[in-house]
Amino acid sequence: MSTVEHQFQVPDLSCGHCVAAVTRALQALHPLVEVQADPASKQVRVSAPAGVSAAQLTQALTAAGYPPA
Template sequence: MEHTFQIEGMSCGGCVAAVEQALKSVPGVTTVRVDLGAKSALIEFDPSKTAPPALREAIEAAGYEVVA
């Protein structure tokens, strides 16, 4: 399964790396693609192990805002 989030607060490659690292630490996440220009993250995950609310929490815990 995959889900895309719009993310505010990313301004550089370090921000991209921080979001990627936060999402990859969530059990069940298989692929993370963060696009700085589009301010988005596409996450592929195993729905039996995680869900979008947990992914959103990981992004917010890293210090970024998920836009509805």
């Protein structure tokens, strides 16, 4: 299965709790989603199966309370 890389700027990402919440929300979309979140740079990098769209990832981030900029 091919994967697609996505990158988001998430202004509200500020601590380990935020990273855990963002990771849980994104991995709930698909078990093969990989998340790298860095509170220092406010960057979230996502490697997701091709069937998971950027819009779905954005929606999951927003629903978790961490809307991307």
